[in-house]
Amino acid sequence: MSLFRPSDAAGLQTVAAEGPPACGHVHDGGHEPQPAGDALISARDLWLRHGGRDVIAGVNLEVRCGEIVTLIGPNGAGKTTLVRLILGIEKPDRGLIVRPPTTRIGYVPQRFEVDRTIPMTVRSFLALGGSAAATDIESALDEVGALRTAHQQLSRLSGGETQRVLIARALLRRPNLLILDEPARGVDFAGEAELYELIGGLRDKRHLGILLVSHDLHVVMAKSDRVICLNGHVCCSGKPEHVSQHAEYARIFGPKGAAALSVYRHHHDHAHDLTGETKPLGDADAQRRGS
Amino acid sequence: MFSWPEPFIWRALLAAVGLAVIAAPLGCIVVWRRMSYVGETLAQAGLLGVALGLALKVDLTLAVVLAAVAAAGLLTLLGRQHLVSLDSALGLTHHATLALGIAAIALAKGPGIDLMSYLFGDVFAVTRSDLVWVYVGGAAVLAMIFYLWEPLVRLSLHEDLATAEGVDPKLTRAAFDLLLAVVIAVAMKVVGILLVMAFLVVPAVAARPLSTTPERMALLAAAIAVISTIFGLWLSLSSDLPGGPSIVIAMCTVAAISLLAGSRRQG
Numbered sequence: 194m195s196l197f198r199p200s201d202a203a204g205l206q207t208v209a210a211e212g213p214p215a216c217g218h219v220h221d222g223g224h225e226p227q228p229a230g231d232a233l234i235s236a237r238d239l240w241l242r243h244g245g246r247d248v249i250a251g252v253n254l255e256v257r258c259g260e261i262v263t264l265i266g267p268n269g270a271g272k273t274t275l276v277r278l279i280l281g282i283e284k285p286d287r288g289l290i291v292r293p294p295t296t297r298i299g300y301v302p303q304r305f306e307v308d309r310t311i312p313m314t315v316r317s318f319l320a321l322g323g324s325a326a327a328t329d330i331e332s333a334l335d336e337v338g339a340l341r342t343a344h345q346q347l348s349r350l351s352g353g354e355t356q357r358v359l360i361a362r363a364l365l366r367r368p369n370l371l372i373l374d375e376p377a378r379g380v381d382f383a384g385e386a387e388l389y390e391l392i393g394g395l396r397d398k399r400h401l402g403i404l405l406v407s408h409d410l411h412v413v414m415a416k417s418d419r420v421i422c423l424n425g426h427v428c429c430s431g432k433p434e435h436v437s438q439h440a441e442y443a444r445i446f447g448p449k450g451a452a453a454l455s456v457y458r459h460h461h462d463h464a465h466d467l468t469g470e471t472k473p474l475g476d477a478d479a480q481r482r483g484s
Numbered sequence: 485m486f487s488w489p490e491p492f493i494w495r496a497l498l499a500a501v502g503l504a505v506i507a508a509p510l511g512c513i514v515v516w517r518r519m520s521y522v523g524e525t526l527a528q529a530g531l532l533g534v535a536l537g538l539a540l541k542v543d544l545t546l547a548v549v550l551a552a553v554a555a556a557g558l559l560t561l562l563g564r565q566h567l568v569s570l571d572s573a574l575g576l577t578h579h580a581t582l583a584l585g586i587a588a589i590a591l592a593k594g595p596g597i598d599l600m601s602y603l604f605g606d607v608f609a610v611t612r613s614d615l616v617w618v619y620v621g622g623a624a625v626l627a628m629i630f631y632l633w634e635p636l637v638r639l640s641l642h643e644d645l646a647t648a649e650g651v652d653p654k655l656t657r658a659a660f661d662l663l664l665a666v667v668i669a670v671a672m673k674v675v676g677i678l679l680v681m682a683f684l685v686v687p688a689v690a691a692r693p694l695s696t697t698p699e700r701m702a703l704l705a706a707a708i709a710v711i712s713t714i715f716g717l718w719l720s721l722s723s724d725l726p727g728g729p730s731i732v733i734a735m736c737t738v739a740a741i742s743l744l745a746g747s748r749r750q751g
Contacts, residue, residue: 277644280644280647280648281648282644282647282648298648300644300645300648300649302642302644302645302648305642305645307641307642308516308518308640310515310516310518310692311516311637311640311641311698312692312695312696312697312698312700312701313641313697313698314696314697317697317698318641321634321637321638321641322634322635322638322646322649322651346696347641359645366649
């Protein structure tokens with residue numbers, strides 16, 4: 194009896210797909226969506242009932258090499274539940290999760306608040322449960338821009354630092370698929386933009402597939418190849434600009450949400466300077482949340 | 485004039501020190517997972533185990549282990565319901581097991597059954613066979629804890645992350661509950677049901693402000709527990725106080741000093 198499940202046995206519903214995706218090697222910048230056979234993971238017609246309600250209703254989802262798929266949706270839309278199904282933490286009532294044996298997942302969970310009672314340095318956290326050498330740990334921390342936190346206590350990190358350390362931990366598992374659940378939660382606006390910059394950079398440099406969960410639309414959407422709008426079922430999906438014009442999207446997020454997106458994209462095309470331009474966006478965002 | 489201690493004092497010392505070392509790493513996990521109340525409940529289920537063991541004429545240590553494991557299973561089930569918080573469910577189970585245990589002991593009343601000795605233990609009444617339990621059982625528990633250490637720390641940090649990375653949360657938790665039950669059963673003879681959890685939790689709390697990694701905290705907790713145990717027994721013998729409580733007083737004193745020093749340094 195082993196205490197560890199083989200990480201690719203994510204549940205009974207998982208089946209190994211034939212034909213491993215050629216992924217993980219560095220491409221020169223290109224990250225066009227690839228044919229369906231290259232899926233790092235695909236969820237097929239997932240259903241899950243909780244408390245007499247279909248939390249997940251017939252969801253299909255696919256992430257391919259080098260592509261950023263953003264999962265958006267209001268609170269309670271089942272985003273985190275879907276991620277838990279994909280990771281095999283929870284099992285669906287119906288449906289399949291197809292995961293080729295070559296897929297290695299790096300996971301960055303939502304709300305990682307370390308209890309003060311657990312003494313843990315960043316370095317010992319990154320070494321925990323893995324076989325990473327000290328040099329690997331340092332280069333992973335360097336890659337995410339958190340090298341100076343190496344000797345700090347995990348419970349004392351800021352929100353942004355915590356997220357970077359978690360990404361470093363995920364990278365140490367040499368993933369070709371990175372799953373991040375609300376990575377910008379608890380991070381201020383400038384830090385949020387930097388964080389998405391980092392995630393986009395990882396995709397470009399390592400040619401990772403990325404599944405990103407967010408209830409904030411603007412920054413994420415600009416970097417995404419595909420957006421999936423979830424509200425129990427998949428309301429709509431497609432290119433960011435396509436989704437933002439979708440009637441269903443407007444119904445869920447309101448016209449202000451759609452407006453915030455277009456404002457951001459416009460500014461993003463001009464500059465990466467986030468000082469002046471972010472103000473109106475933040476207001477629009479606040480209004481959307483309030484509505 | 486110095487006189488060589490009586491054998492019963494040696495046995496008390498060996499049992500209490502052995503227990504201190506076994507309990508320390510488990511205590512750290514209990515503190516990290518906020519399980520002190522869970523531990524209390526398991527310990528009090530042990531009293532019910534004593535009564536059942538007496539009634540069914542089975543080995544008392546085994547009966548206590550089984551009762552504590554059953555209580556752990558019950559708590560797992562209670563954790564799945566959503567009508568009341570786990571805290572309230574624990575409040576219910578905790579008092580139910582204590583009341584049932586005391587009542588059952590009263591029913592099982594016979595010659596040589598002393599409720600107080602189960603509630604508070606009697607470290608100076610430790611026998612050779614108790615010592616065998618502490619050291620053989622203790623070695624097994626330490627070996628298991630060593631094997632389980634990494635998954636337990638990972639689960640304490642973040643359950644979903646650990647699970648996604650391949651740790652089996654249910655199996656690990658069940659194994660830990662079993663270890664906890666064994667330690668409670670072994671410790672009952674030494675410190676009694678009411679103070680068992682102090683042996684686990686207090687040294688871990690005392691070690692926290694002085695630790696930077698989980699492993700250091702476990703080692704420090706063991707060291708603090710051993711020193712407090714020796715000092716507590718000396719206090720007990722020199723002031724004619726009961727053994728178990730004296731040890732716990734010594735542990736709590738160290739914890740208070742450590743926390744005070746820790747908060748000074750922070751502020």
